[in-house]
Amino acid sequence: MTSETIHGLKRIRAARPADEAPVQAADADRVAAVMARLAEADPDPKAGLGRTEPFRLLVSVLLSAQSTGPTVARISDDLFAEAATPQALLALGEARILDIVRPVGLGPSKTRAIVRLCATLIESFDGVVPRTALELRQLPGIGRKSAEVTANFAFGEKVIAVDTHVFRVSNRIPLAPGRTVDAVADGLAARVPDAYKDGAHVWLFRHGRDTCTARKPACPGCPVADLCAWPEKTTFA
Numbered sequence: 001m002t003s004e005t006i007h008g009l010k011r012i013r014a015a016r017p018a019d020e021a022p023v024q025a026a027d028a029d030r031v032a033a034v035m036a037r038l039a040e041a042d043p044d045p046k047a048g049l050g051r052t053e054p055f056r057l058l059v060s061v062l063l064s065a066q067s068t069g070p071t072v073a074r075i076s077d078d079l080f081a082e083a084a085t086p087q088a089l090l091a092l093g094e095a096r097i098l099d100i101v102r103p104v105g106l107g108p109s110k111t112r113a114i115v116r117l118c119a120t121l122i123e124s125f126d127g128v129v130p131r132t133a134l135e136l137r138q139l140p141g142i143g144r145k146s147a148e149v150t151a152n153f154a155f156g157e158k159v160i161a162v163d164t165h166v167f168r169v170s171n172r173i174p175l176a177p178g179r180t181v182d183a184v185a186d187g188l189a190a191r192v193p194d195a196y197k198d199g200a201h202v203w204l205f206r207h208g209r210d211t212c213t214a215r216k217p218a219c220p221g222c223p224v225a226d227l228c229a230w231p232e233k234t235t236f237a
Contacts (some may be wrong), residue, residue: 028191032174034224035196038203041223045202046153054129054154055121056080058136061146062113064110065105075104086118086127113141131155144185149201158197160188166201172212172230175204 039045060076070233079100095183098111121127122137129150130136136147148161162170162185176187192200211218219234221224 003219014073018140028193030173030227031191032193033193034227035175035200035203037223037227038207039196039199040207042199042203043205045199048215054150054155055086056084056141057154058117058129058146058150059114059140061149062117062141063110064106065110066106071104075101080151086121089118090122116140117142129154129205130201131157133157133159139170148185152198153202156198160185160187160192160197160200160204163205165206165212166204168214169204170209172217173224173228174230 002195036222054078060072063075064072079089082096083089083098088096094111094115095212097114098107100125101107101110101114104110117139121129124138130138131151132155133144133147133151136142136150137144139223141149142150145161145163148157148159150191151157152159152161160166166188167184168216169186171178176184176191178184178187188200196203208223211222218229218232223227225233
């Protein structure tokens with residue numbers, strides 16, 4: 001059995017962007033077919049993932065920028081062992097927070113972001129993490145991906161966060177081609193059937209990480225190879 005972390009959540013379990021294209025270039029039937037294949041291979045994509053307490057998840061996603069999942073998970077464990085609420089983290093103090101989070105990289109900036117985040121949650125949301133991606137994006141240091149990861153994993157909102165893997169897969173197949181993360185996210189929101197939106201981020205993330213990799217993608221073993229229009233697709237190992 002191998003250990004997996006996604007955005008600081010632990011699980012124990014056995015191209016270059018294209019121009020934005022019209023809908024027919026990534027038609028609804030193909031998008032639905034791709035998602036159905038990925039869902040069939042991994043019917044419960046969130047099974048076994050670690051705790052999704054909203055505040056901890058939000059901080060973990062903030063820490064995950066330019067850091068590896070296992071490191072983020074470990075540092076989150078250390079941080080939340082000492083302070084598990086916005087009030088407690090503010091009381092812990094900036095110096096101590098920095099001591100704990102330094103190993104994830106960009107320690108000073110991430111520490112300042114955590115302090116600002118906690119202060120805003122207390123001042124504007126009574127210390128409670130808001131439930132929607134739109135509200136989460138009002139928080140300092142929380143961009144669209146962080147907001148949508150939190151809204152999806154913690155609250156079940158049917159939004160599809162776009163990271164490097166999701167961006168690459170969406171442009172290659174293509175599902176929702178676009179030059180920017182926002183363009184891809186908007187395209188996926190419009191084209192992925194609602195039935196698949198809850199698990200779409202995890203499916204596309206894993207597909208990009210394990211199969212449709214940046215270098216030497218495993219096209220011959222890809223479960224959606226026949227649905228993929230990528231011109232550099234290989235058919236033989």
